[in-house]
Amino acid sequence: MMRFIDFLYAAIKAGTPLLFGTTGEIITEKTGNLNLGVEGMMYMGAFAGFFVGYHTSNLALALIAAFVIGAFGALIYAFLTVTLRANQTVTGLALTIFGTGFANFFGQLMIKHAPNGTPKLSETFMDAVSAKGIPLLSSIPYVGKLLFSHNVLVYIAIIVAIICGIYLKYTRAGLNMRSVGENPAAADAAGLNITFIKYFNITLGGGICGLGGAYISLINGGGVWNNGCVNGQGWIAVALVIFASWSPVKALFGSLVFGATTVLQYYVPKDIIEIPNAFYVMLPFVITAIVLVITSIKQTKEGAQPLGCSNNYFREER
Amino acid sequence: MNNTAIELSGIRKTFGTVIANNNVNLSVNKGEILALLGENGSGKTTLMNILAGIYLPDEGTIKVDGKEVHINSPEDANKLGIGMIHQHFKLIEVHSAADNIILGSKDNPFFLTKKRSQKIHEISESFGLEIDPDKKIYNMSVSEKQTVEILKVLYKGAKILILDEPTAVLTPQETKKLFAILRKMKEKGCAVIIITHKLNEVLEISDRVTILRKGESITTVNTAETNANELTELMVGKAVELSIDRPETEYNENVLEIHRLTVQNEEGMDALKDVSFSLKKGEILGVAGIAGSGQKELCEAIAGLLKAKEGAILHHKQNLVGKTPAEIINLGVSMSFIPEDRLGMGLVASMGMVENMLLKTYSQGKTPFVEKKEARELSEKIIEKLEISTPGIDTPVRRLSGGNVQKVLLGREIENNPNVLITAYAVRGLDINSSYTVYDALNEQKQKGVAILFIGEDLDVMLELCDRIMVLCHGEITGIVNAGETTKEELGLLMTGAINKGVSANA
Numbered sequence: 026m027m028r029f030i031d032f033l034y035a036a037i038k039a040g041t042p043l044l045f046g047t048t049g050e051i052i053t054e055k056t057g058n059l060n061l062g063v064e065g066m067m068y069m070g071a072f073a074g075f076f077v078g079y080h081t082s083n084l085a086l087a088l089i090a091a092f093v094i095g096a097f098g099a100l101i102y103a104f105l106t107v108t109l110r111a112n113q114t115v116t117g118l119a120l121t122i123f124g125t126g127f128a129n130f131f132g133q134l135m136i137k138h139a140p141n142g143t144p145k146l147s148e149t150f151m152d153a154v155s156a157k158g159i160p161l162l163s164s165i166p167y168v169g170k171l172l173f174s175h176n177v178l179v180y181i182a183i184i185v186a187i188i189c190g191i192y193l194k195y196t197r198a199g200l201n202m203r204s205v206g207e208n209p210a211a212a213d214a215a216g217l218n219i220t221f222i223k224y225f226n227i228t229l230g231g232g233i234c235g236l237g238g239a240y241i242s243l244i245n246g247g248g249v250w251n252n253g254c255v256n257g258q259g260w261i262a263v264a265l266v267i268f269a270s271w272s273p274v275k276a277l278f279g280s281l282v283f284g285a286t287t288v289l290q291y292y293v294p295k296d297i298i299e300i301p302n303a304f305y306v307m308l309p310f311v312i313t314a315i316v317l318v319i320t321s322i323k324q325t326k327e328g329a330q331p332l333g334c335s336n337n338y339f340r341e342e343r
Numbered sequence: 344m345n346n347t348a349i350e351l352s353g354i355r356k357t358f359g360t361v362i363a364n365n366n367v368n369l370s371v372n373k374g375e376i377l378a379l380l381g382e383n384g385s386g387k388t389t390l391m392n393i394l395a396g397i398y399l400p401d402e403g404t405i406k407v408d409g410k411e412v413h414i415n416s417p418e419d420a421n422k423l424g425i426g427m428i429h430q431h432f433k434l435i436e437v438h439s440a441a442d443n444i445i446l447g448s449k450d451n452p453f454f455l456t457k458k459r460s461q462k463i464h465e466i467s468e469s470f471g472l473e474i475d476p477d478k479k480i481y482n483m484s485v486s487e488k489q490t491v492e493i494l495k496v497l498y499k500g501a502k503i504l505i506l507d508e509p510t511a512v513l514t515p516q517e518t519k520k521l522f523a524i525l526r527k528m529k530e531k532g533c534a535v536i537i538i539t540h541k542l543n544e545v546l547e548i549s550d551r552v553t554i555l556r557k558g559e560s561i562t563t564v565n566t567a568e569t570n571a572n573e574l575t576e577l578m579v580g581k582a583v584e585l586s587i588d589r590p591e592t593e594y595n596e597n598v599l600e601i602h603r604l605t606v607q608n609e610e611g612m613d614a615l616k617d618v619s620f621s622l623k624k625g626e627i628l629g630v631a632g633i634a635g636s637g638q639k640e641l642c643e644a645i646a647g648l649l650k651a652k653e654g655a656i657l658h659h660k661q662n663l664v665g666k667t668p669a670e671i672i673n674l675g676v677s678m679s680f681i682p683e684d685r686l687g688m689g690l691v692a693s694m695g696m697v698e699n700m701l702l703k704t705y706s707q708g709k710t711p712f713v714e715k716k717e718a719r720e721l722s723e724k725i726i727e728k729l730e731i732s733t734p735g736i737d738t739p740v741r742r743l744s745g746g747n748v749q750k751v752l753l754g755r756e757i758e759n760n761p762n763v764l765i766t767a768y769a770v771r772g773l774d775i776n777s778s779y780t781v782y783d784a785l786n787e788q789k790q791k792g793v794a795i796l797f798i799g800e801d802l803d804v805m806l807e808l809c810d811r812i813m814v815l816c817h818g819e820i821t822g823i824v825n826a827g828e829t830t831k832e833e834l835g836l837l838m839t840g841a842i843n844k845g846v847s848a849n850a
Contacts, residue, residue, distance in 0.1 A: 197451050204435050204446050211433035214395065215447030215495070216418030326437050326481055340397060 030167050032285070032292040037171070037179060040284025042067070042245070044182045045237025046262025047269060047276040048189050053099070053230035054266060055193060056223050057206035057333035060102055061117030063234050064259025065124020070095040070235025071242035072128035075250050076135060078243060079144055084153040084177075088239055095235015096228040098124055103227040107220055110337040121259065128238075129252045136250065146248040154178065154243050178240050183277065185233060190274040202226050206331035209338035219338055237262070257310075264313040267320050270328030286312055347409060348373045348503050348534035349394070349425070354403035356389055363389040367403070367560045369553045371503070371534040376525060378545040378566070379538045380578055381555035382774035383746035384732070387538050388430065390555070391505045394536075395427035396420035407503070421447065423503075426496030430507040430538075432488050434480045440491045441476035444498050466497050470527055485634050486517040493524065504528060505536045510544055511771070512634055515802060515835040522548050540774055542571040543803065554578050579776050587782050587807040589826075590790055592625030598794040599645070599676075599763055604654035606637075606644045613652070614640035616818045622763065622794045627785065629809030629826065630798040633838050637818035638798045642765050645796075646678040647671040658763065672703070677761030679752050679769065689752045692741035696722040696733065699740060700755055725754030729780055746773045753781060757788060764788055767798035782808055802831045816840040 046063050053060045060066075074091035078084065102120050105111040135144045158164070158174035165173070193199040204212040205222045213219050241254050261283055268283075269276035290305030350370040356363045364386040371377045381387050392398045394405070396417040404411050407423045414420050420427070434443050441460050445451060451459055460476040467474050472490050480488060489509060496504055506525075510518045525535055525548060539545060545552055546566060553563045554577045561577055575583045599622040608614035615637045622628050632638055643649040645656055647668040656663040663671055679689060690699050700718040708714045722736040729750040733743050740748055753769055766785070770778040785808070789795055799805045805812055806826050813823045814837035821837045822844035836842045 195455055197453055197455060200438075200442055200446065200455060204438065204442075207435045207437060208433065211435055211443075212446065214397070214417045214427070214429070214433045216416070216421045217447055218418075326479070329437075332436070 026167070028292065030171055032288065033171055033281075034175075035288040035292070036281055036285035037175065038244075038284070039287045040280035040282075041179050041182045042237040042240040042258055043262050043265055043283050044186055044276060044280035045240060046234050046259055047265040047280055048182075048186045048273045049095070049230040049233030049235075049237065050262055050266045051230075051269065051271055051273050051276060052189060052193075052233065053227050054334055055206045055271060055331055056202045056226035056230075057209060057331055057336070057338070058103075058106055058223060058227055059113050059117065059330075059335045060099065060120070060227065060230065061114060061263060062098060062102055062120025062124060062231075063262050064255060064257070065121035065127075066095045066098040066231050066234040067238035067241065067255045067259045067262075068124040068128035069098050070238030071254055072131055072238075073235070074239030075144070075146070075242040075246075076131070078146055078150050079135070079250070082147040082150045084150065084243075087150075087243065088178075088181075088236060091235045091239030092232040093235070095238065096232035098235070099228045099231020100224075102231070103224045106337055107223045107227070110339060113335050113337065125255075128255075132250055132252045136252075139250075144250040146243070151248050176244060178236075178244060181236070182240070185236070186273040186277055189233075190272065193273065203331070206333050209333050209336075210340075213338070213340055234259070234262075261309055261313055264317060267330075268316045270320070270325075271330065272328070283309055283312065346372050348375075348407070350406040350409075351390075351394075352404050352406075354390065354393060354405075355401045356386075356393060356398060357401055362558055364393070364400070365558045367555070367558070369560055369563065371536055373502075373534050374529050374532050375550045376529055376535040376537060376548055378549035378552045379536055379555065380540075380542075380545060380552055380574060382578060382776055384744040385555040385578075385774075386558040387555055388507055389558075391427060391507055391536065391538065394420065394425055394503075394505060396425075418447070421499050421501075424499075424501050425503045425505070426499060426501030427505040428489070428492045428496060428507065428509060430511070432492055434488055434491060436481040437479065439477050439479055440474055440483075440494075443480060443491055444476070444495050446495075448499055463494060463498065467494060470497065470524055472524065485512045486514075486520075489513070489521070502532070503534045503536070505538075507538045508540065509537065510539055510541060511800065514633055514838050515831055516839065518544070540778075541801065541803070542574055542775070545574065546571065556580055575775055578774075583776065583779070585775075587779070587804065588786055589808060589810070590786055592790060592792070594624035594626075594792055596624045597621045598624050598659060599796075600655075600657040601645075602655045602657065604641075604644060604656060605652045606640045606649055607652050608640055608649075614818050615644065618654070618815075618818070618820055620813055620820065620823060622796060624762075624794050625789055625792045626811070627789055627795045627797050627809045629805040629812035630796060630815060631802060631805060631812055631834055631838060632815035634800075636815040636838075638767060638815060640818070641815070642678055642767050642796075642798065645671075645676065645763075645765060669706070672759075675760070675762040676765070677756040677759050677763065678765040679756040679767070690740050690748065693739050695735075695737035695739055696725075696751055697736050699751065703755060703759060721755075721758055725751065725758060729754050729784065730777075746777045749773060750777065750781070753784065757784060761793060763794045763796070765796045765798070768800060769797070770804070771800065778804070802834050806831065806834075814838055816843075 046067055050063050070091035073094035074087045077090035078087035098120055102116055105116045106113050136142055154176050156174055156176045162173040163169040201217050202222050205217060205219055209219050238255060246254055265276060265279045265283060269279040286308045290302060348371050352368045354367040355365050367390055379387050389398060393400050396414045396419050405414060412423060441463055444463055445459050463476045472494060474490050474494060509521060528535060549566045551563055551565055552574060554561045556578060571585060575585060601618060601620050604615055604618045605613055606615040630638055640649055644651050647666055651664045658674055658676060697715055697718045700721050719736060731747045731750045733747060740751055756764060769781050785795060797809055809826045811823055812826050814821050814834060816838055821840055
C-alpha cells in the first residue's frame, strides 16, 4: 500500500510541470490561438527560473522571472500571429526551436562560468522548494502524504488550474475570450477588442507555461542545471490539452495520468515484472498517441477545440 | 424635433480596384421600415457593414440623429444604437443563447450570474419573442437563431436595426412572425433597414424603398406608390419579364426511382427515413423543407457521398447504392450543391475557373499532363452563357461575388451533359436577374430531357418553376404535390409537419 501511495505521490510531482503547460496552453487555445511553442516557453522559463534562483536564492523572484520570460516568448508569438497574422503552426514551432536554443545557449554559458562547471542552487533555495508537510493535515495516514506534503509549486499549479477553470467558465472576461476563440467575427461584431483579448490571454498562457519550465529546472533537476531538461514535456502538454478537452480542471486529472506513466518504471517491482526500461521511457508518448486517437473519435461540441483556433482574424477580409 | 434616425450621404468604399459603393445617399426615419434593394454585388451588404462598423468608408458622411458621426468599429456602432443582423449569423455555436446575447454588453462585468436570463426574458416578452436563454445555439433551428440575433441587438438597446436578408432561410410562417416583430419595433420608434431580394416582401413590409445599382443609390420610392415591375426595372436598369416559364415536356419515363431510402447523417441519426419517390425525364421535381430536414443527405446519397442504410436508388433500373461517386458521375448524374457559404462543396476557392472545370474532367485526359485547353473554352462558354462577371478565367473563384460563384458551379454541372441534375439552393442569395438566368438554364435542360431535382428555399419560385413539389420534414416526406394545384400555405404546413399527406411507398 505504501508503495502505491509513493507511486501516486511521485506521479503528482511528475505531473505538475505538465499541469502548468497544459493550463497555459488551454488559455491560449481558448482565445483562438494554437501555440505549439509550449516546449520553447517551458525551456525559457526553466532557464530564467534557474538563473534568477541561482543568483538571488529567492524563490519568489525565480518564479516571477520564469513567468515573465514565458510571457515574453508568448508575446513574440502574439505579435507575429495576431498583429502580423503569421501562420500559427509555423510560428509556434519556431518558438519551440527558439526557446530550446535560448535555454541551452545561456545554460551552457552558465555552466562555463559556474565553479566546477556545475551551477548549483544554494541550500536556502533548495530548502524553500523542498517538500513540506502542511501541519496537522499531513499527518493524516496515506491522504496526508498524498495530498498535503508537497513542495509549494505543486499547490501553486493546482490553484492556478482551478482559478483558470473559474476564469474560463464563470467570468465575463472568460466568456469574452472564449467567444473570441470560437468566433472572432461574432465577438468583433459584439464590440469586443479582439486584439487586446488575444494578446492578454496568449501572454498569460505563456507565463503559466514558463512556470512549468521553472518547476522542471528547480525541482526535478535536484538543484543542478541540466541542458535539455524539458525534454519533450511541452509536447505532452500540448497533447494533454486535447485529453483534458480544453478544461483546466480536467487537466488536473490528465496531468496525473501522464505524470504516473513517466514515473511508473521506478515503482514496478522489478522482480515480478521484467520489462526493458526503454518501454517505460516510450510509454508517455505511446499513451499520448492513443489518447489523441480516442478523443478524436468521441467528441462533444463543448469539449472540442475552439472553432477559431489556428485561424487568424482579419475584420475586412472578404 | 429631428425625425431622421440615420442619414448617409456620398458614401464611397473601394476594395482594391473594385468599387463596392459610390455616392450612396439614403436616410431612414424613426418608426419607419426602409427596404434596400439591389442586384448581387450592388453593394448592399458592404453599405450595411459600413454602418455596423465592420468596414470604414473611404468618403462620405454618416449622420445619426442629425449629428455627424464616425463609426470606426462595431463597438462605436453599438454605442450609437445601431444593431445589425447579418446574413450569416454571428453566433457562437457552443454557447447558450443568454451568453450570446450578453456578449459585448456592460451587464455582469465580472462574474456571470444566473440573473442574466431575467433581463432577456423581460425584453423578449415586450416584443413577443419566444426564447429559452439556456439553450445552446447548435441545438437551435434557423428561426430560433435569428430570434437570438434580434434579441442581441435589442438587449443593447439598439434604435436602428439592420437586417441582411433575414427571410432567406425562413418558412412562410416564420417570415410572418418576423414581420410582426419588425412592425412592433416600428411602433416603438425604431428605424429598420431590411435587405431582401423578395419583392413581395419588400412591398409587404417596407414604407420606402431605396434602390442600389452597381454600388450607387439610384432612387428612393414610397412603397405605396410602386409595384414589383417598377422596382425590378429600377434595380436592373431595364425592363425584366417577371414570370417563370414552366414548359410542358412530352417525356414519360422514370429516370430515378428512390425506394424506401434511409440514410444516416454524420452523427449517426436517421436524416432520411423511408423516403420513396420517382423523378421523370424532363421534369423538375422541387424539394421543399426547413433547412436541415434531410435535403443535404438526399443529395449526398444520390451522388454516392453518403452510404444508404436501407433502400435503393434506381437510375434507369440500375441501383446506385454502393457505387462510387465517380461511377455515378459517369452514369450522368450531376449534383450542384450550393452550401450556405457557397464555396464549401464543389469548387476549390483558391483555384480559378479553369482548374475548377478540370475537377470533373481531369480523368478524361489522355496524357499525363493537365489539358487546359478544353477547360478554358468551357469557362469562356459558361461566362458568356450565364453572364458571369469575373476579371478573368484564372481569377480565384473566391474573389468572385457569391452569385457568380454559384453560376460557375451550376454552369459546370450543366455543361457535363447530365441526365439527372440535382441542384440544391441554386439561387441562394442570387438577385432577380441572375435567378432568372438560372431558371432559364434549368428549363432549357428540362426540355432536353434532363430530370432535375430542385432543392429550393423560395416557395414562390418553386410553385412557378417546378412540376411537382416534394416536402421533407425531419427526413420524412410529408407530401408530394402538383405545383399547379397547391398553395404556399399548404407547403408551409407540410414543411412543419402540421399536416401530412403521407405518400404511398411507390409514388
